[in-house]
Amino acid sequence: MKIINTIIELKTAATLDFIDITQKVQDKIKETGITDGVVNIQSLHTTMAIIVNEAEPLLIEDMKKLLEKLAPRTYQYMHDNFDIRTVNMCDDECANGHAHNKAIHLPVSAMINVVKNSIQLGQWQRVFAVELDRPRPRKISLQIIGA
Amino acid sequence: MKIINTIIELKTAATLDFIDITQKVQDKIKETGITDGVVNIQSLHTTMAIIVNEAEPLLIEDMKKLLEKLAPRTYQYMHDNFDIRTVNMCDDECANGHAHNKAIHLPVSAMINVVKNSIQLGQWQRVFAVELDRPRPRKISLQIIGA
Amino acid sequence: MKIINTIIELKTAATLDFIDITQKVQDKIKETGITDGVVNIQSLHTTMAIIVNEAEPLLIEDMKKLLEKLAPRTYQYMHDNFDIRTVNMCDDECANGHAHNKAIHLPVSAMINVVKNSIQLGQWQRVFAVELDRPRPRKISLQIIGA
Numbered sequence: 213m214k215i216i217n218t219i220i221e222l223k224t225a226a227t228l229d230f231i232d233i234t235q236k237v238q239d240k241i242k243e244t245g246i247t248d249g250v251v252n253i254q255s256l257h258t259t260m261a262i263i264v265n266e267a268e269p270l271l272i273e274d275m276k277k278l279l280e281k282l283a284p285r286t287y288q289y290m291h292d293n294f295d296i297r298t299v300n301m302c303d304d305e306c307a308n309g310h311a312h313n314k315a316i317h318l319p320v321s322a323m324i325n326v327v328k329n330s331i332q333l334g335q336w337q338r339v340f341a342v343e344l345d346r347p348r349p350r351k352i353s354l355q356i357i358g359a
Numbered sequence: 360m361k362i363i364n365t366i367i368e369l370k371t372a373a374t375l376d377f378i379d380i381t382q383k384v385q386d387k388i389k390e391t392g393i394t395d396g397v398v399n400i401q402s403l404h405t406t407m408a409i410i411v412n413e414a415e416p417l418l419i420e421d422m423k424k425l426l427e428k429l430a431p432r433t434y435q436y437m438h439d440n441f442d443i444r445t446v447n448m449c450d451d452e453c454a455n456g457h458a459h460n461k462a463i464h465l466p467v468s469a470m471i472n473v474v475k476n477s478i479q480l481g482q483w484q485r486v487f488a489v490e491l492d493r494p495r496p497r498k499i500s501l502q503i504i505g506a
Numbered sequence: 507m508k509i510i511n512t513i514i515e516l517k518t519a520a521t522l523d524f525i526d527i528t529q530k531v532q533d534k535i536k537e538t539g540i541t542d543g544v545v546n547i548q549s550l551h552t553t554m555a556i557i558v559n560e561a562e563p564l565l566i567e568d569m570k571k572l573l574e575k576l577a578p579r580t581y582q583y584m585h586d587n588f589d590i591r592t593v594n595m596c597d598d599e600c601a602n603g604h605a606h607n608k609a610i611h612l613p614v615s616a617m618i619n620v621v622k623n624s625i626q627l628g629q630w631q632r633v634f635a636v637e638l639d640r641p642r643p644r645k646i647s648l649q650i651i652g653a
Contacts, residue, residue: 213360213507215542215652217621248362250399250502252544252617256628258560264467266405268447270437271459278430278460283572290564300562300630312565313572316612318463320558320631323399323470323617325502327364332500334403336447337467353626355544355619357504357651358362360507395509397546397649411614413552415594417584418606425577425607465610470546470617472649474511479647481550483594484614504651505509 213359216244220352224260224343227285227311228276231341232267233352237324238331240354247329249358254321256353259311259345261318266336279344283313311344318342326358360506363391367499371407371490374432374458375423378488379414380499384471385478387501394476396505401468403500406458406492408465413483426491430460458491465489473505507653510538514646518554518637521579521605522570525635526561527646531618532625534648541623543652548615550647553605553639555612560630573638577607605638612636620652 220236237253255262265275289309291297322339325332331339341352367383384400402409412422436456438444469486472479478486488499514530531547549556559569583603585591616633619626625633635646 213653215544217542217619217626248364250504252619254617254619254626256626256631258558258628258630263463264405265459265463266447268438268444270440270444270446271456274436274438274456274460275463278463282429282464282576289568291562291568293564297562297564299564300560309565309568312559313568316557316559316569316572317576319466319613321617323401323468325364325399325401325500332364332401332403334405334498336405337403351628353619357544359360395511397651410610411552412606412610413594415585415591417587417591417593418603421583421585421603421607422610425610429576429611466613470548470615472511472546472548472647479511479548479550481552481645483552484550506507 214246216356218354222341222350224347224350226347227343229343230272232338233341234339237339241326241331241356242329244356246326246356246358249326250323251326251331252321252323252355253339254353256351259308259315260350261315261342261344262322263318263340263342264322264337267338279314283310285310306346308345314344361393363503365501369488369497371494371497373494374490376490377419379485380488381486384486388473388478388503389476391503393473393503393505396473397470398473398478399468399470399502400486401500403498406455406462407497408462408489408491409469410465410487410489411469411484414485426461430457432457453493455492461491508540510650512648516635516644518641518644520641521637523637524566526632527635528633531633535620535625535650536623538650540620540650540652543620544617545620546615546617546649547633548647550645553602553609554644555609555636555638556616557612557634557636558616558631561632573608577604579604600640602639608638
């Protein structure tokens with residue numbers, strides 16, 4: 213039984229960037245030699261989600277629209293009212309209330325089964341890291357557990 | 360420590376069919392003899408979700424309505440525009456943009472604790488596989504890990 | 507390899523109470539002595555969710571508003587129609603259709619990596635148990651697995 217933690221580093225290019233990390237996850241599993249187990253793919257950010265869905269470009273556009281409708285960038289979030297907010301203020305603080313509000317309805321991690329040293333996905337399933345905030349460097353933590 | 364992968368096969372009967380798979384999961388855990396651990400219950404489909412909630416028929420009707428409101432079948436999804444779409448087109452391709460868009464807001468898997476050779480659920484918790492697309496054969500993958 | 511199940515008991519104070527349980531989870535991990543593994547933090551209730559996000563009070567107010575908009579308390583849920591409902595009726599049954607409908611769009615559990623005997627979270631990530639129903643005693647199950 214082995215437990216291996218490894219980080220995938222990404223650079224996102226835009227708000228609502230869907231980055232397909234399936235191959236990167238697969239490569240990390242191969243490196244470990246673990247044949248049977250699970251991999252927990254976890255966002256280390258409050259405004260990045262992990263989604264398992266189909267890599268069809270028009271569908272991704274549909275999903276972006278739905279997320280934007282759910283928690284629009286144009287809405288006035290209290291989190292973005294820097295006149296009254298005092299907690300967790302950084303030097304480079306940006307208005308990103310929409311990103312957090314999109315995030316709570318999306319998974320922060322995906323636990324996927326590992327079978328025959330491969331991530332076990334259905335025919336159309338791909339793993340995406342989804343940038344909900346502005347473009348930036350991001351980290352995804354993988355915990356690979358098995359034998 | 361054992362790691363056992365097993366598949367539950369289902370046949371869904373309708374769009375938004377909620378299939379209670381709790382007993383099937385429990386039976387699979389019993390078979391393994393694992394007393395303490397976890398079970399990862401994972402949909403192998405991009406338009407099937409795993410939901411843990413209460414098996415009350417009227418509540419399920421409420422949930423169906425909410426899902427339909429969130430991503431209506433009547434909306435024009437770009438994924439369903441076969442005049443412009445070129446990627447992942449199958450022979451039996453159907454308009455299912457609504458199903459994918461429902462899916463991204465629902466969990467693809469549920470990781471549930473296993474205690475005393477049983478799935479550990481609260482009083483009202485049941486595990487459902489939810490068909491978001493048209494009726495069809497479906498597969499749920501269980502990874503049961505423990506000792 | 508150890509597998510340790512432990513319960514966190516809470517008393518919620520209000521509908522949509524966000525209770526930061528990060529330190530409680532951390533304390534439980536310390537007690538086990540497990541240095542590398544995962545912790546599965548699971549709600550044992552159908553109207554309590556586990557959310558990983560930022561502990562910024564105004565943001566939490568934004569999230570409450572969004573959840574209320576998604577599944578409003580004022581909507582007429584069939585689950586709350588006690589003239590027609592027959593299933594799972596308790597003596598103290600309350601109208602909580604809104605709470606279940608909020609719940610299906612939120613995670614029932616969060617699987618978080620454990621590294622160096624600590625829960626591995628990004629800079630702003632905190633773990634919340636979120637009360638979707640009326641205030642009451644609640645239980646969160648932790649399964650801590652590792653070596």
